[in-house]
């Protein structure tokens with residue numbers, strides 16, 4: 091047997107308590123924000139049939155071709171995949187349980203996603219997304235709503251330096267025309283294409299536009315533009331989205347090269363980007379996917395959604411030096427002696443009855459060493475109980491940031507601590 095310390099899987103991170111404070115705070119802000127727009131929580135399994143993602147995301151995409159953790163269930167032979175994103179699972183769940191039968195749905199989920207990528211800052215093999223989906227809505231109003239929502243969240247988080255990029259992918263007919271023109275254009279310049287582009291030339295030429303290969307950028311810049319093929323209806327939809335954004339003073343840049351990495355998008359697509367995270371600059375991305383619901387077996391229904399990368403957002407906030415001032419506990423109870431220990435656990439429960447946050451010292455030791463632990467805990471006060479206090483049914487309350495220690499009866503304890511909290 092090896093004595094080597096076991097390590098987490100590469101690209102999959104532990105979130106230790108200090109950092110988890112930031113996550114909890116973030117999750118609280120996000121939850122209030124989603125509530126304020128009437129989006130409701132949905133929770134799907136982490137594992138789905140592989141065929142779901144192949145069908146939803148598209149066979150010729152980075153995710154399906156090379157990033158999925160897929161495996162065979164050794165007990166029954168099923169082909170399964172750790173979810174690489176949430177939209178497919180969310181739509182699957184909505185269809186399976188008939189949620190769209192009566193009313194459109196505004197939904198959100200959050201949690202782990204898995205993609206086998208090369209780990210680097212802001213790019214992990216297990217990462218977290220908050221995903222927001224509005225199913226059954228056709229109009230540009232919901233597109234604008236979701237973009238406005240994002241802008242509000244950045245404000246609530248105090249996030250700086252994220253900018254909005256916007257594009258429209260049009261509808262099927264215009265995309266097919268554009269696709270044919272793209273293939274013809276790249277065929278004329280086939281010697282400039284890298285291997286990946288050559289492979290995608292006939293299967294997914296739009297994705298060539300998304301290539302980050304510097305040697306192909308000039309070629310890509312000169313490629314036929316989808317914008318030139320768009321139909322009036324798609325253009326009107328796009329104009330309406332832009333008008334609402336302008337009305338709300340949301341700045342954006344139209345980026346005709348924004349095509350998104352997944353097959354299912356149409357019409358409005360958007361990304362919120364920053365220049366502060368190197369190549370991993372997209373913190374939030376989404377768009378309309380009117381064809382997806384039918385593609386995975388439902389009655390045709392329009393839909394719009396987006397997902398944000400939690401690690402990238404938190405990295406930005408940490409980069410800004412966001413500090414969380416709130417101490418983790420209100421009181422740390424130190425005690426010595428049998429009688430004192432009994433009283434200590436009684437007053438600890440009494441304080442928790444009134445929602446105070448209390449750590450009771452466990453494991454014995456001198457008063458001095460217990461006070462050190464109290465200090466390290468970040469508690470506002472130490473509640474000190476020796477034999478003396480225990481005999482008298484009293485406790486001493488010592489403010490940790492300096493100030494006068496007071497001795498009070500057990501009955502007065504909660505009110506006394508509240509006084510100290512108020513003074514903070």
Ligand code: ATP
Nearest residue numbers: 207212213214217351372373374375397398399402
């Ligand atoms: P990228 O171009 O960076 O690979 P993507 O287009 O693959 O992103 P989406 O599928 O749109 O990403 O996912 C939405 C968001 O989730 C991204 O904008 C990003 O913030 C985050 N994200 C995606 N992949 C990862 C990853 N491997 N690690 C951390 N965050 C990720």
Ligand code: MG
Nearest residue numbers: 152153207351
């Ligand atoms: Mg990717």
